[in-house]
Amino acid sequence: MHFKKIDEFENLEFAYVCDFSGGYISRNKQLFGNIELNKLNQFILEKSVFGTxxxxxxxxxxxxxxxxxxxxxxxxxxxxxxxxxxxxxxxDLDVDLYFIPFASPKSSMNNERTFNSMDLNRSAHINNSLSNLILNAVLNLEIDFVGDFHSTALNSNPGFESVFSSKSPSPESFLLANYVARSVGCDVISYDFAGSSYKGAVEDVCNLNKVPAVTCEVLCPFGNIVRGSIEKSLAQMRSFLEYFGINTHQMLSD
Incomplete structure (x- = not known):
């Protein structure tokens, strides 16, 4: 994986996880209508056409x-x-901070849960699946912690705002989940061993590979956006970073 520097943005680089997952985010009107079309976002949308x-x-x-x-x-x-x-x-960040805003741009374009009929959160253990390629990037880049951010609808799994974690074999997953949950005011869902409930979740496969990870869920209907859901997800992300001493509120005020 070869990262390229982006001249227009200070201290920002990008690479591709894969080149078969691209999509036109602008075709998803619900998603595109909530994206500010500034220079950075336009750049991200353009790169998402060609892959992840x-x-x-x-x-x-x-x-x-x-x-x-x-x-x-x-x-x-x-x-x-x-x-x-x-x-x-x-x-000025004293960590290497990686972002994958659109894991599957094609799925985001089509407003679909799956990628080519595959649930990416049930297939991270399957060689060469898109989520497995993301896992390989995590391992190859030697990423230390992963926050995987989702939304959940009423009467789905889990159907309420929460943070998934496991206690083994990566115990810091559980500690991180409790920190985020306390910070934002949601529930913790914890398993004694990663992958014991079902196989292939990105969080679980990361934890099984000794990379502590959590899955954070906000309540929002699938394929739609409701008031406050973006802000709640952003609060979960900020709390994830605060666990490692990165205070985004302070950075914005400086």
């Missing part, structure tokens, strides 16, 4: 990933991810 881009900013020993769009019809976290990138680009 991953962006890097900052510099330091610790490496963190903010991931969204594993389910293309869960829109609020994808917009929140863009907002967070816009807040932090050009800021």
């Amino acid at each position: 881009p991953i962006f890097k900013m900052g510099g330091g020993d610790k490496k963190l990933l903010i991931l969204s769009g594993i389910h293309g019809n869960e829109l609020s976290p994808q917009i929140a991810n863009l907002k967070l990138m816009n807040e932090l680009v050009g800021k």
